[in-house]
Amino acid sequence: MEMVMTQEISRELIQKHGITPEEYDKIKQILGREPNITELGIFSVMWSEHCSYKNSKNVLKLLPKDGKKMLVKAGEENAGVVDIGDGLVVVFKIESHNHPSAIEPFQGAATGVGGILRDIFTMGARPIVSMNSLRFGSLEEPVSRRLLSGVVEGIGFYGNCIGVPTIGGEIYFDECYEGNPLVNAFSLGLAKQEEIVKAKAEGVGNPVFYLGSATGRDGMGGASFASKDLSEESDKDRPAVQVGDPFLEKLLLEAVLELLKSGCVVGIQDMGAAGLTCSTCETASRGNTGIEIDVAKVPQRETGMIPYEIMLSESQERMLVIIKKGREREAKKIFDKWDLHAEEIGFVTGDQLMRVKDNGVTVAEIPAKALADDAPVYVREEKEPAYLKKARSLDPRSLGSPGDLNAVLLKLLDSPSVASKEWIYHQYDHMVRTNTTVLPGSDAAVIRIKGTGKSIAISVDCNSTYCYLDPYEGAKIAVAESARNVACSGARPLSITNCLNFGNPMNPEIFWQLKKCIEGIRDACLTFETPVSGGNVSLYNQNPKGAIDPTPTIGMVGLIEGREPVSSYFKTEGDSILLLGETKEELGGSEFLKVIFKTKAGKPPRLDLKAAKTLVDLLVAASEKGLLKSAHDCSEGGLAVALTESCILEKGHEIGAKVTVSPGSLSNEALLFGESQSRVVISVDPKNLKNTEKLIESFGFPYQVIGKVGGKRLEIDELIKAPLEVLSHTWRSSIKRRMEQ
Amino acid sequence: MKFGVVVFPGSNCDYDCYHVLKHVLNQQAEFVWHKDWDIKKFDCIVLPGGFSYGDYLRTGAIARFSPVMESVVHHSNQGKPVIGICNGFQILLEAGLLPGAMLRNDSLKFVCRHVYLRVENDETPFTRKTKKNEVLKVPIAHGEGNYFAPKPVLDELIRNRQILLRYTDETGAVTEGANPNGSVENIAGICNLKGNVFGLMPHPERASEKELGSTDGIKIFQSILEMN
Numbered sequence: 001m002e003m004v005m006t007q008e009i010s011r012e013l014i015q016k017h018g019i020t021p022e023e024y025d026k027i028k029q030i031l032g033r034e035p036n037i038t039e040l041g042i043f044s045v046m047w048s049e050h051c052s053y054k055n056s057k058n059v060l061k062l063l064p065k066d067g068k069k070m071l072v073k074a075g076e077e078n079a080g081v082v083d084i085g086d087g088l089v090v091v092f093k094i095e096s097h098n099h100p101s102a103i104e105p106f107q108g109a110a111t112g113v114g115g116i117l118r119d120i121f122t123m124g125a126r127p128i129v130s131m132n133s134l135r136f137g138s139l140e141e142p143v144s145r146r147l148l149s150g151v152v153e154g155i156g157f158y159g160n161c162i163g164v165p166t167i168g169g170e171i172y173f174d175e176c177y178e179g180n181p182l183v184n185a186f187s188l189g190l191a192k193q194e195e196i197v198k199a200k201a202e203g204v205g206n207p208v209f210y211l212g213s214a215t216g217r218d219g220m221g222g223a224s225f226a227s228k229d230l231s232e233e234s235d236k237d238r239p240a241v242q243v244g245d246p247f248l249e250k251l252l253l254e255a256v257l258e259l260l261k262s263g264c265v266v267g268i269q270d271m272g273a274a275g276l277t278c279s280t281c282e283t284a285s286r287g288n289t290g291i292e293i294d295v296a297k298v299p300q301r302e303t304g305m306i307p308y309e310i311m312l313s314e315s316q317e318r319m320l321v322i323i324k325k326g327r328e329r330e331a332k333k334i335f336d337k338w339d340l341h342a343e344e345i346g347f348v349t350g351d352q353l354m355r356v357k358d359n360g361v362t363v364a365e366i367p368a369k370a371l372a373d374d375a376p377v378y379v380r381e382e383k384e385p386a387y388l389k390k391a392r393s394l395d396p397r398s399l400g401s402p403g404d405l406n407a408v409l410l411k412l413l414d415s416p417s418v419a420s421k422e423w424i425y426h427q428y429d430h431m432v433r434t435n436t437t438v439l440p441g442s443d444a445a446v447i448r449i450k451g452t453g454k455s456i457a458i459s460v461d462c463n464s465t466y467c468y469l470d471p472y473e474g475a476k477i478a479v480a481e482s483a484r485n486v487a488c489s490g491a492r493p494l495s496i497t498n499c500l501n502f503g504n505p506m507n508p509e510i511f512w513q514l515k516k517c518i519e520g521i522r523d524a525c526l527t528f529e530t531p532v533s534g535g536n537v538s539l540y541n542q543n544p545k546g547a548i549d550p551t552p553t554i555g556m557v558g559l560i561e562g563r564e565p566v567s568s569y570f571k572t573e574g575d576s577i578l579l580l581g582e583t584k585e586e587l588g589g590s591e592f593l594k595v596i597f598k599t600k601a602g603k604p605p606r607l608d609l610k611a612a613k614t615l616v617d618l619l620v621a622a623s624e625k626g627l628l629k630s631a632h633d634c635s636e637g638g639l640a641v642a643l644t645e646s647c648i649l650e651k652g653h654e655i656g657a658k659v660t661v662s663p664g665s666l667s668n669e670a671l672l673f674g675e676s677q678s679r680v681v682i683s684v685d686p687k688n689l690k691n692t693e694k695l696i697e698s699f700g701f702p703y704q705v706i707g708k709v710g711g712k713r714l715e716i717d718e719l720i721k722a723p724l725e726v727l728s729h730t731w732r733s734s735i736k737r738r739m740e741q
Numbered sequence: 742m743k744f745g746v747v748v749f750p751g752s753n754c755d756y757d758c759y760h761v762l763k764h765v766l767n768q769q770a771e772f773v774w775h776k777d778w779d780i781k782k783f784d785c786i787v788l789p790g791g792f793s794y795g796d797y798l799r800t801g802a803i804a805r806f807s808p809v810m811e812s813v814v815h816h817s818n819q820g821k822p823v824i825g826i827c828n829g830f831q832i833l834l835e836a837g838l839l840p841g842a843m844l845r846n847d848s849l850k851f852v853c854r855h856v857y858l859r860v861e862n863d864e865t866p867f868t869r870k871t872k873k874n875e876v877l878k879v880p881i882a883h884g885e886g887n888y889f890a891p892k893p894v895l896d897e898l899i900r901n902r903q904i905l906l907r908y909t910d911e912t913g914a915v916t917e918g919a920n921p922n923g924s925v926e927n928i929a930g931i932c933n934l935k936g937n938v939f940g941l942m943p944h945p946e947r948a949s950e951k952e953l954g955s956t957d958g959i960k961i962f963q964s965i966l967e968m969n
Contacts, residue, residue, distance in 0.1 A: 100756055153850075156851050160752070162753070163791060163792075247751050247792060247795025250753070428851075428853060429882040431882060432757070432790075432882065434946065434953060
């Protein structure tokens with residue numbers, strides 16, 4: 001075979017591509033010769049952590065992926081597919097765009113949204129909701145404000161234009177994310193079961209089309225870039241950040257769904273990370289075929305691009321589509337209707353090779369399967385982090401009195417992690433497509449599916465402080481909280497997607513965190529019977545000061561059938577308020593310690609998985625019987641913050657509450673602000689109180705009837721007496737005040 | 742009644758309008774592709790919200806050159822109703838079917854939330870099922886909804902009672918705080934002199950079903966049905 005060898009492959013060049021000497025030997029073994037520069041580039045992106053999961057695969061396999069409702073399991077396709085009955089399926093996934101957002105927040109976040117949406121609609125599902133999980137350093141730092149502002153604007157720019165509602169999500173602020181913000185984008189699509197399409201290249205001779213935006217030098221090697229520590233020099237990597245065009249993506253979305261309905265498509269894949277490289281070798285690998293393309297036929301927006309650049313570019317809004325031979329004209333008609341540029345660039349072959357030509361001359365030839373699936377897998381060293389013992393040893397009671405408890409409550413409400421996020425979600429079109437039946441602000445977002453009586457509830461959650469102090473327990477809590485949030489809306493949890501954000505896995509302490517978190521997710525998912533449908537791993541989240549706190553973000557999806565969803569705010573004067581669950585002396589890792597004592601320490605709350613599951617079942621049962629007027633989870637800031645939010649969440653409908661909680665031996669601080677798990681504040685019509693109590697007792701779950709809805713103040717025992725307008729103003733203005741100073 | 746909902750590349754509220762007309766109000770409704778020009782069979786044309794052509798240049802500036810727009814002008818010249826919602830309103834302004842122009846919101850941010858609107862004139866084909874001074878709760882979702890017109894045009898609009906909706910607080914008071922985007926005179930929606938072309942920034946199709954938190958918006962569509 002004649003192969004272009006334009007450049008000597010030196011040791012420096014190999015190193016520059018992030019390939020180890022052992023990996024290079026493996027490449028030579030696969031090829032039976034030395035690779036050329038194009039092939040080296042192709043291997044370097046496909047074998048990066050971002051594409052190959054080489055450092056995490058070994059622990060990811062611990063996650064439960066099986067369930068009777070899982071139609072496509074994690075790792076098999078671009079996103080998981082879950083059966084919701086009556087021939088309908090949902091397709092969903094969460095993915096990180098952390099590094100690009102750190103360098104260029106607007107485009108980084110925007111293209112994160114674009115990428116996750118493409119993963120959904122290339123499977124034949126129409127995206128119906130987006131959410132996100134965002135994390136930044138303290139808002140007192142100008143750089144954090146710049147990043148937040150850019151990220152929110154970028155998410156809105158893309159999501160608003162393409163017309164998929166962005167229904168909030170979660171945002172936390174913590175010093176550990178300074179310079180390395182986390183931007184995790186979630187999207188969910190809906191399809192009929194028979195409409196689901198696989199990303200496979202099948203049928204030798206079928207033509208391969210390139211669809212969408214022309215290829216440029218933007219996003220060169222983004223996948224390798226995402227697999228490096230961020231450093232002060234990362235600004236120089238700016239060309240590795242892509243630029244998004246949501247209008248073009250809207251056209252692609254409509255055209256692709258129309259194309260898939262026409263039945264002339266064999267397989268389709270987004271050109272996301274590692275662009276043309278990844279989409280060609282992965283579709284061939286899944287189809288057990290080969291693929292041949294000629295880069296000279298690829299539409300290019302810049303002159304003088306070499307095959308290496310074309311293969312590695314991550315220009316946005318591009319698709320690889322394999323069409324049934326003989327039906328090209330039909331496909332072309334749809335491309336033309338939507339004014340989209342499409343070019344036939346190659347065909348499916350039977351030789352299992354990914355062959356790249358440049359004007360007919362072969363420039364790369366690699367076995368597709370080896371490239372896509374045979375990346376090295378590493379078992380990394382793990383070690384319990386040195387910081388843990390000391391951090392956990394703190395006894396919160398040793399810190400002394402926090403002072404006036406009303407003032408403490410206001411300080412917590414003013415903490416941006418607790419405060420209202422309306423400054424953010426008001427910038428997102430969260431109502432387009434008229435399905436949003438629970439608006440942002442409640443525990444879960446709820447989307448109705450018109451004409452079916454079904455609704456989908458979604459919550460994204462992770463308390464990374466708990467994960468920092470106890471990765472196993474913290475990850476369990478992340479799953480349990482997301483399940484509880486979904487159940488508060490009345491939905492039965494179905495399945496999760498996760499985004500595992502961690503530091504550099506070469507550090508044994510970081511790898512230990514990763515493994516412990518995965519074990520926590522595994523145990524919680526087994527208890528809730530919510531398999532992992534897919535997700536994404538983002539490692540190397542470091543700034544010069546060190547790694548971020550372990551942040552395994554969980555996106556939980558639940559189903560409501562045949563009834564209205566429940567929101568989190570109090571509805572009617574005179575309704576009875578109940579506290580489900582038990583409050584313990586648990587202040588470790590709390591927002592209270594962070595805000596009042598500037599301390600991120602102590603033993604975080606424990607989670608009893610059995611009790612957590614019982615609570616979820618109880619909430620679903622109570623909702624099925626129509627007993628719940630409101631349900632709100634107790635999380636950061638504890639019972640006092642949960643009660644406040646239920647009073648003031650709905651603007652223009654603020655309504656007070658008077659409650660008495662029997663404290664037992666608890667400290668006032670733990671009673672009000674402790675973050676004991678598996679607790680929910682519900683309100684019910686007084687005429688349903690007896691039935692509600694009976695139901696709770698039948699589940700054997702602890703509860704107290706604590707008071708009534710009404711008035712213009714929140715009163716908790718003799719400890720808290722606060723007028724609603726003060727609580728509401730503090731909570732609503734916190735982020736706006738900091739952002740618009 | 743037969744409604745034609747125009748689909749521009751980048752329209753994204755097309756299905757929402759279609760849904761309300763077809764499934765909530767049980768009317769005949771069809772999508773009209775922007776490259777089509779024959780819209781004779783429709784009684785009312787809806788220009789829906791979205792980001793036609795991405796709105797990268799100026800909102801509605803390119804959409805107005807779509808082939809269908811020539812027919813929409815003809816349709817309106819015959820006195821038949823045209824309603825433009827959000828991006829549809831912006832397109833009507835660019836096409837010259839309504840006076841004035843849109844600027845970026847004074848906050849320079851996209852804003853999506855429920856607002857309150859006061860009905861200023863209930864004697865038009867678009868508001869006859871409402872009452873003058875009635876306050877409607879309807880959501881907005883836009884980045885360029887800051888309506889502007891020079892003083893002489895404004896005077897005309899006021900004199901001819903062409904201002905149909907104003908942003909107000911919950912009680913119906915026109916205040917600066919109730920203005921979500923900086924629109925002159927708190928204007929949320931206007932009609933042409935003949936009263937058959939209506940443009941508004943708020944989304945009545947998002948407030949037409951109980952599950953969505955408000956049914957105030959449906960009165961706008963119900964008003965149009967009264968034309969028959």
